[in-house]
Amino acid sequence: MSKPGFVADEDRDAVTAMLRAQLEGLPARSPFYADLFAAHGVDAGALESLDDLRKLPFTGKQELRESQAAAPPLGRHAGVDLTEVIRVHASTGTTGTPSWVGVTRRDSEAWTEMVARAFRTMGATREDVVLHGAGLTLFVGGLPIRDAIERIGSTMVPIGTGASEKAVLALETLGITALHATPSYVRYLAEYIRERKGRDPREFGIRKIFVGGEPGGGEPAFRAHVEREWGGKVTEGLGNADMAPVLFGEAPGTDGMRFTGGRHVVVELIDPDTGEPVDPEPGATGELVYTSVDRECCPLVRFRTRDRIVVTGLAHDGAPLIRCVGRTDDMLIVLGVNVFPTAVRDLVQTLHPRTSGVVQIIRPDRGGHRVDPPLRVEAEWGAEPGDHDTLRRDIEDLIRTRLTVPAAVTLVPPGTIARSEMKSQLTRVE
Incomplete structure (x- = not known):
């Protein structure tokens, strides 16, 4: 039987209790879930173990768009009023119209904790000077990453996108040790340095390259190309705008990303065609599904990410290691x-x-x-x-x-x- 959430055995009881409390109170604060549970005839508060999650209905991206169209701005699925929200992000709109994602103060603290854990796993330390080459606006790979990098104690250089000239200046003068960006921008910046500046990216001494936001960092040929161009080692992270910016992180020298969301999120692996659970054993493939354990504003239940992954192996403690091979929407x-x-x-x-x-x-x-x-x-x-x-x-x-x-x-x-x-x-x- 599969173990939803890639949850460590020692955390399962605590996560189950927290999730049960979340689900018991959800219908009272989220009309969307009150209707969804009633329509499927389920009592979400009767959850006895994490395996019982499979009895609950999925939540799809299109349903969230319809929810926000019916009750703007945050939707019928939002668990709090806008007055409780300290920041609003948006999904990137990969599969349609972007949707708003509200974050309360407690949600923000949980995000920072999860993302910092992921970046520590990926190799970030307080000695690093990190050039951040991802969007700093509505993109969840922007400000939440800044919060996490600062939590670790690394020096953050928030270049963002559309500023490659400033990125080169930072590389020249600030002793940058690590680069964080999408795989696309990591390659783009290397090309920019070679073609516009006539220089070799390796001369800047980058040792760590943290990538995420899209598939690519785990592709062997792409990774080898990037590492040759920069002379640093690539590690990748995986997250989701609707749930958390980074939920999986790759430790250097391993063959995949491990779950780093702690007790905040339960993750399932399912067959994307049948919706049936898949055991996260080496060689298994499937779609990631997320359920929030303690989210205030966007308390999603069994949210289908459309991220297709393969389990590449097991960590030393038995945790599944994964690679994202693409989105089921793009297939x-x-x-x-x-x-x-x-x-x-x-x-x-x-x-x-x-x-x-x-x-x-x-x-x-x-x-x-x-x-x-x-x-x-x-x-x-x-x-x-x-x-x-x-x-x-x-x-x-x-x-x-x-x-x-x-x-x-x-x-x-x-x-x-x-x-x-x-x-x-x-x-x-x-």
């Missing part, structure tokens, strides 16, 4: 085979420097996941001279061999595909 189905755009990018990256490693998948404008073969891929050729026809065939052969789907590759010059300082757009609709 394409070609001849019955599930294809994640991130997997295509990682394969193309293995051919660097014959390719730049930057790709986009062209998909038809008809909705759904199904794509008629061949898979259309646009890829940039790289700095290494060579025969483009041979390169195109090599990419197509690699995709057919590794992903078992036919592909039609179009090669374009370096710099053709748009770069992003936030999240890369790996698909384009035509």
Whole structure:
């Protein structure tokens, strides 16, 4: 039987008691959940063990959007009034209209605790000087990361996005030891330094590269490329705007991220097609589902993240280690085979420097996941001279061999595909 939440055995009783108290009081303060539980005929307060969570209904992103449309600004699912909220963030809108996420003072303290634990796991110390190259506005990877870095005692340099010139100045003058950003910006900044400044990013002496906010940091070829470019070691974190900025963190030298949310969040692994629980054993794949244990403003129950993960192994204490392989929303189905755009990018990256490693998948404008073969891929050729026809065939052969789907590759010059300082757009609709 699966153990929801990746919860340590010594924490299960305490987490169960806290969650039971949360669920007992939830219908009285959240009309959304009062209606949802009644519609499914469940008594959420009758939870006896964490395994009983599977008896409760899921919460989907579209339901939260509808909740906010019905009762703006925070929605019928919000557990407190706006007057109790000290800060508002927003989801990035990856799957639709962005939604508001309220944070109370207690919620903020819990976030800071969770994110600080994740960054300590990823290798941050008070001796580090961290260049923060992620958004500092509504993005949950901004201000909450700052709070956590300062909690650890590291020196925070809040460059944000759209300020690569200032980032270079900071690298030149402040003794930066660590870089935090999305994988897209980590690569973008290295390209900026090489192409605009004519310099080698390794000369700045970055030792630690903390990435998150999108899949990519765990892709072997992408990671190897970034580590060659900067000369530092990559570790990654994983979170969710609606639940917490970072809930999983990767310890240096391990083969995946471990749950670092403590007693604040229960995590389940489910089959994305059937909704049935999946044991988080090495080799297992599934979708992450989150339930808040003590959240005040957004007390979500069984929230489907659409993050598809694989369990890569176990830590020394038996905790599952995971990698995020993509979002179920981004997944394409070609001849019955599930294809994640991130997997295509990682394969193309293995051919660097014959390719730049930057790709986009062209998909038809008809909705759904199904794509008629061949898979259309646009890829940039790289700095290494060579025969483009041979390169195109090599990419197509690699995709057919590794992903078992036919592909039609179009090669374009370096710099053709748009770069992003936030999240890369790996698909384009035509």
